[in-house]
Every structure is written in structure tokens, then in C-alpha cells.
Amino acid sequence: MQLQEYISLRPYNTFGIDVAATSFLEINDISDLEGIEADTKKLIIGGGNNLLLTKPVDALVLHNKLKGITVEKENDTHIWLRVAAGEIWHELVLYVVNKGWGGVENLALIPGTVGAAPIQNIGAYGTEIRETIDSVTFWYWSEKKLLSFSNRECEFGYRDSIFKNQMRDKFFITSVVLKLDKVPKLNTSYGAIEQELAHMGVTEPTVKAVAYAVIHIRTDKLPDPAQIGNAGSFFKNPSLSKSSFDKLLAMYPKIPFYPVNDSWIKVPAAWLIEQCGWKGYRIGDVGVHTKQALVLVNYGHAHGQEIWDLSGKIVQSVHERFGIQLEREVQVW
Ligand SMILES: Cc1cc2nc3c(=O)[nH]c(=O)nc-3n(C[C@H](O)[C@H](O)[C@H](O)COP(=O)(O)OP(=O)(O)OC[C@H]3O[C@@H](n4cnc5c(N)ncnc54)[C@H](O)[C@@H]3O)c2cc1C
Structure with missing residues (x-):
């Protein structure tokens, strides 16, 4: 073009x-x-x-707009797919679950392209893409050639990778190799997946059934950008050291939390924002979603700067009340 x-x-x-x-x-x-x-x-x-x-x-x-899916290699237990970066993530998930391969079913309906997925290590329903990524291939501007990083070299973290840090602005991801399970191990313990499977009448879940359970739950919960402008979760869920968390728990016994490991505890940013009274807030065409405090919205003709300014006020008020510094998940230009 x-x-x-x-x-x-x-x-x-x-x-x-x-x-x-x-x-x-x-x-x-x-x-x-x-x-x-x-x-x-x-x-x-x-x-x-x-x-x-x-x-x-x-x-x-x-x-x-890079397109194409090819089989890189396979054995009795796994298949390695090379997927061009411009493929739509959710369409890939449907392709994979229809084949009966496991690994990405909990990540159904996350909007976006395959190439962007490793950058923030997309995750949902107890799964992150780092669990299935074998390697990431990218055009390296300074050397004008394709290079690949193994899973380890991608330095994945919670909504984070080397591509957001040392490699920032130095690359264009062209394809991703996913290692998928031919003998899937399902993870249905997170959120309402089990309830949804029961509601669907599924007694022996498959990867496809899990993907559809996730699709149903997400469709009910998340605002559709086609209806109302948004970028999903605007902030990351903060992780607190055990000692900081214990102090907070003493003050707010109802605070929800998820242990990350023995030393770190994650708290939902949505809860913190809601406690500060932002849920449903609106000024002009900018606001905080009425049902999801983590989602900032454009009701029509908002300027990006107005959304940025609102996010700053939220960060400030959460810090003043809880002493927690929220980090933005969304990439800002
Ligand atoms: C309704 C909604 C729900 C969401 N739910 C989730 C969720 O559950 N979990 C989750 O993790 N995320 C979620 N997100 C965020 C989003 O879906 C992911 O971040 C997704 O990976 C973005 O893909 P994209 O192609 O739209 O990236 P873009 O928004 O186009 O780009 C994101 C960043 O990556 C860079 N980039 C994109 N492609 C490339 C490339 N090929 N090479 C180099 N840099 C590139 C861009 O420059 C930008 O900095 C949600 C978003 C929405 C709107």
C-alpha cells in the first residue's frame, strides 16, 4: 500500500x-x-x-497487517505454530481450539493482534501468553534484519516484557511461535469458568468449551469498544509486599487480594479506584465505566489529553488514600 x-x-x-x-x-x-x-x-x-x-x-x-499461520514442527504431545504478527489474536484462539490444541483457550476474546500480545504478556483467567510462547521474531531496525528471542530472552513479567523496556522502539514484531498442547491440561479454576461450564451443561470440558465459557463471561463483563471507546484495563493491578499489605488489611479488612507468592500480594486496582469514588464518574465525554472502575471511557468526542488528565487524578487519589502508586497499562503517545 x-x-x-x-x-x-x-x-x-x-x-x-x-x-x-x-x-x-x-x-x-x-x-x-x-x-x-x-x-x-x-x-x-x-x-x-x-x-x-x-x-x-x-x-x-x-x-x-502481516498475515499467515504455518506449522513449524510437531511431535506426539505438542505443535509449534508460527503466526504472523498481524493475525487477529481472538481469531487465532478460535482456530487453535477448533483443532483441539491447548494453551490459549483462557485468553479468548482479548482484542488485538498476535504481534502485540507478547509486548505486554497478555493475560486473563489465570493464564498468560508467556506460558505458550516459544519465541518472538522481530525486525531489528538498527541492524535491518530479523532476529528472534526465545521465551526466556523475552523477560516476561506481569503485563511486561523486554519489549516494553530495553528493547522499546527498537523493533517491529513480525511473527510469534506458540507451543501448543496436543494433550491439553485445562485450567478452569479461575473466576467463574467452572460455573459458566455448568451453566452451559458441559460435564467433560474441552479446550473449545473453556474458550466459549471465557467468551460468554467476557461478553457479559467488558464494555465493547464498538459501543463505547475504551482500551480495556487502564491500570495494572498493583503488587504489595506482605508487610505493606498486612498494614492495609488491618485498615481495610474487606480488601480483596490474590497472593502472587510468599512475599507479594496483588490487589485489584478496580477496588482501589472504586473506593475513591471514581466508578461511574463522568466529565464531558470522559469517564470511568459505570460497571468497571478499571476502564476509562470516551463517550464520544473526548481528547486523549482529557483521558490522560483523568487517569492522573485517579492515580493521585489512590495514592493519597492508600499510599499505592498505580501504574498505567495502556501505552501512551
Ligand atoms: C475491551 C478490551 C479488553 C481487554 N482485555 C485484556 C485482557 O483481558 N488482558 C490483556 O492482557 N489485555 C487486554 N486488553 C488490552 C489489549 O487487548 C492488549 O494489550 C492487546 O495485546 C493489544 O493488541 P493491539 O494489536 O490492539 O495493540 P496496539 O494497541 O495496536 O499496540 C499496543 C502497543 O504495542 C505496540 N505494538 C503493536 N504491535 C506491534 C508490533 N507488531 N511490533 C512492535 N510493537 C507493536 C504499539 O506500538 C503499542 O505500543 C483489552 C483491551 C480492550 C479494548
């Missing part, structure tokens, strides 16, 4: 923020990346589901 100039990015971000990009290029083939210089200012967009645009994008926008 030809380079386009001064186009609106509104259709390319799920917040529905209307800012212009100086130039815009669709990436349909790896060769489209070869002529782009390392020092060119760029913004890569997949589905735009985790992006807040606060100002015009004075950079080259690269819209990832």
Missing part, C-alpha cells in the same frame, strides 16, 4: 481518539520494513486496543 499523509487515526484506536498522523503505511510484507530507517520516528499500531493518543502523531505510523 502507498504511503498516506495526514489521515485521521480515529479508526485505528479503540478509544476512538481523533488525531491526525503525518504519514501512515500499511505493512503487508516484511519487505515493506526494509526501506525504513532506524532513526525515523515511528508508531506501530496493531488493533489499537492498548493505545491512548494524546496528541497528533508527528511520526510514521506503521499499521501491521
Whole structure:
């Protein structure tokens, strides 16, 4: 596709923020990346589901449309799929569960592209993509060649990876290799999956049934960006040391929590935000979702800066009340 100039990015971000990009290029083939210089200012967009645009994008926008799924190798227990980065994550999940392979069923209906998934190590319902990623291949701007990182080299953490840190702005992910189970081990213990399976009348769950249980639960719970602009969870759930958590628990005995390990405890950011009275808050076209305090929304024509400002007020009030510093999950331009 030809380079386009001064186009609106509104259709390319799920917040529905209307800012212009100086130039815009669709990436349909790896060769489209070869002529782009390392020092060119760029913004890569997949589905735009985790992006807040606060100002015009004075950079080259690269819209990832790389497609294709191939079998890399297989044995009796596993299959390794190489998936091009522009494939839609949820469509891949449906493809995988229809084959009966396990590993990604709990991640059904997470919006976005396959290439963005390792960047923040997408996760839901007790599973993270790091559990199935074998390797990530990317175009490395400074050397103008493809490189691959093994799972370990990706340095995955909670909504985190090397791609958000040391490698920031140095790469374009072109494909991901997933190692999937031919003999799936299901994880139905998280959230309401078991209840939903019972509701569906499933007595012997399969990967497909688990994926559909997750789809039903998510459809009920999460606001659809097609109806109301949002980027899913705006903040990460903070982890507290055991001693900090114990002090908080003494003050707020009803605080929900999830132990991460013996030393760290995670608390839901949504609960903290709700306690500060933000749930359902609205000013102009910007607000906090009425049912999900973790989701900031654009009711129509909000500016990205207004959403950013609201997020700052939330961070401040949670800090003042609980002494906890919330971290934004959404990527900000
Ligand atoms: C309703 C809703 C629900 C959500 N639920 C979840 C959830 O349950 N769990 C979860 O983890 N996330 C969730 N998210 C967040 C989002 O789905 C994920 O972050 C997803 O991976 C974003 O994919 P994307 O293609 O839209 O990325 P984009 O928003 O387009 O990009 C995100 C970031 O990655 C960079 N990037 C994208 N593609 C590439 C590439 N190929 N190479 C280099 N850099 C790239 C971008 O520059 C940007 O910084 C949700 C979002 C929404 C709107």
C-alpha cells in the first residue's frame, strides 16, 4: 500500500481518539520494513486496543497487517505454530481450539493482534501468553534484519516484557511461535469458568468449551469498544509486599487480594479506584465505566489529553488514600 499523509487515526484506536498522523503505511510484507530507517520516528499500531493518543502523531505510523499461520514442527504431545504478527489474536484462539490444541483457550476474546500480545504478556483467567510462547521474531531496525528471542530472552513479567523496556522502539514484531498442547491440561479454576461450564451443561470440558465459557463471561463483563471507546484495563493491578499489605488489611479488612507468592500480594486496582469514588464518574465525554472502575471511557468526542488528565487524578487519589502508586497499562503517545 502507498504511503498516506495526514489521515485521521480515529479508526485505528479503540478509544476512538481523533488525531491526525503525518504519514501512515500499511505493512503487508516484511519487505515493506526494509526501506525504513532506524532513526525515523515511528508508531506501530496493531488493533489499537492498548493505545491512548494524546496528541497528533508527528511520526510514521506503521499499521501491521502481516498475515499467515504455518506449522513449524510437531511431535506426539505438542505443535509449534508460527503466526504472523498481524493475525487477529481472538481469531487465532478460535482456530487453535477448533483443532483441539491447548494453551490459549483462557485468553479468548482479548482484542488485538498476535504481534502485540507478547509486548505486554497478555493475560486473563489465570493464564498468560508467556506460558505458550516459544519465541518472538522481530525486525531489528538498527541492524535491518530479523532476529528472534526465545521465551526466556523475552523477560516476561506481569503485563511486561523486554519489549516494553530495553528493547522499546527498537523493533517491529513480525511473527510469534506458540507451543501448543496436543494433550491439553485445562485450567478452569479461575473466576467463574467452572460455573459458566455448568451453566452451559458441559460435564467433560474441552479446550473449545473453556474458550466459549471465557467468551460468554467476557461478553457479559467488558464494555465493547464498538459501543463505547475504551482500551480495556487502564491500570495494572498493583503488587504489595506482605508487610505493606498486612498494614492495609488491618485498615481495610474487606480488601480483596490474590497472593502472587510468599512475599507479594496483588490487589485489584478496580477496588482501589472504586473506593475513591471514581466508578461511574463522568466529565464531558470522559469517564470511568459505570460497571468497571478499571476502564476509562470516551463517550464520544473526548481528547486523549482529557483521558490522560483523568487517569492522573485517579492515580493521585489512590495514592493519597492508600499510599499505592498505580501504574498505567495502556501505552501512551
Ligand atoms: C475491551 C478490551 C479488553 C481487554 N482485555 C485484556 C485482557 O483481558 N488482558 C490483556 O492482557 N489485555 C487486554 N486488553 C488490552 C489489549 O487487548 C492488549 O494489550 C492487546 O495485546 C493489544 O493488541 P493491539 O494489536 O490492539 O495493540 P496496539 O494497541 O495496536 O499496540 C499496543 C502497543 O504495542 C505496540 N505494538 C503493536 N504491535 C506491534 C508490533 N507488531 N511490533 C512492535 N510493537 C507493536 C504499539 O506500538 C503499542 O505500543 C483489552 C483491551 C480492550 C479494548
